[in-house]
Amino acid sequence: MSEVVHPQESVYNLIPREEVRCEKPPRYMSRFRPAVVLEEKLAKDAMRTMGPAKVERPSPDKYLKKHSKEPKLPEKAQCSKEERHICTVKKPAVPARTDNQPMAVHTERHLIKPTAVVPMKLQPTCVDTNKGHKQLLENSGLVPKYIRKKDYGVVPEYLLQRSEEERRAKEEYDNFVKEQKDQGAMKHLSDEERQAVLEGLKKTWDELHHEYQGLSLVTDTLSKKAHKERLETGMKQIENDIKFFERFQTIYIPNK
Template identity: 80%
Template sequence: MSEVVHPPESVYNLIPKEEVDKQKPPRYTSKFRPTVVLEQKLSKDAMRTMGPAKVEVPSPDKYLKKHSKEAKLLEQTQCSKGVRNICTVKKPAVPARTDNPPMGIHTKRDFIKTTTVVPMKPQPTCVDTNKGTKQRLENSGLVPKYIKKKDYGEVPEYLLERYEEEQRAQEQYDNFVKEQKEQGAMKHLSDEERRAVLEGLKKNWDKLHHEYQGLSLVTDIPSKKAHKEWLEVAMKQLENDINLFERFKTIYVPN
């Protein structure tokens, strides 16, 4: 049911009402808060120091001695030259004058005399530059070592194959050109035929020239002008053909 609202001047308003305290909801707290607080506390405690960090103090017995950090040589043995007094191994006594020398023992000097060692020959080199840069003479290209090969001076197989392919291609091209020439062979005109053609050209030129001479002097309409120009072009072409037949005695005509 809806709450009843009384007007301000109502009798019900004279009765004092009890004030009801409204309770606020609990404040929100994150579930990760304890973890964050612990991490922050650990990071702060790590830096919480007074003065330098506490380290182990070296004992007075372990002080830094002189030449202790220098590189040391190999330790000397008991029989070394530096400690002759400590050596316990004694050398054999010097032989007496009357003792016979031992026989059958080869010394180092005798071994050198008996063995013949061949001295090592220096490798032949080639100097490339004026600064002394050198390399082996065998790799420099100055030694003719390729002439010792079995196939030296012979044409390689791939060059022979390429030459044969070129020959076949040239033969096919020559056959094709020959066929084209046979299909469109030229016909040689004899002297009689050339003279007949020349006379026919001259007759045609005379005919066109006679017609050209018969034109009127005034070309006032386009048809007269076009006819005159056509006659001039035709006569010029006939003159060129007549000149060609008169200059050359040998003439070929396509079939």
């Protein structure tokens, strides 16, 4: 079993040790601290309570009385009846009916003409909405002012020019189509030409039929079968052409 050694029983603990003390650095002090403290003290001493420090206190005798803040009318000057009717300057007497008026006044009276005040003419307006929005009647589109123009109802010049250009372009197109039709017109076959074509078709059919009759009865190879089918197809096509030429007397063919 292992033995447990405690630190108190160590040999090194018997040696006395010197106690080491840690010295703290001096605390930081701002060099502006005295100025800040003085400034704060001066600001607080000026207003220690609410309002200025020295205030004139109201006297108990000067309390607020009833109707003291209502406006007052200026006092009327009292005067006696005699002073009221005394007038220092007298007005001229009223002229009699028989007195003649001075010429200057008479002439001025005839020269001065009454000026007639012309009433302001209201502009007609048009109300658009139920909230009273309005605008001038002339700009509302309800006044027929465009039909009074001199060129009202006249076709504009640019429309005439456009119509002329369209007519000219259509005419050129019609001429072009007509030329194309004339170049690709159909040629009419006469009776002699129709009979010659019909005889040529019959002669070709006879040649194919003679060749078809000369084929062998046994078609055991692909070439024989293909040749036989080609002859049958050619004879069938020539028969249809012969029927067509015999049925119709008038025949047209395109020009080459």
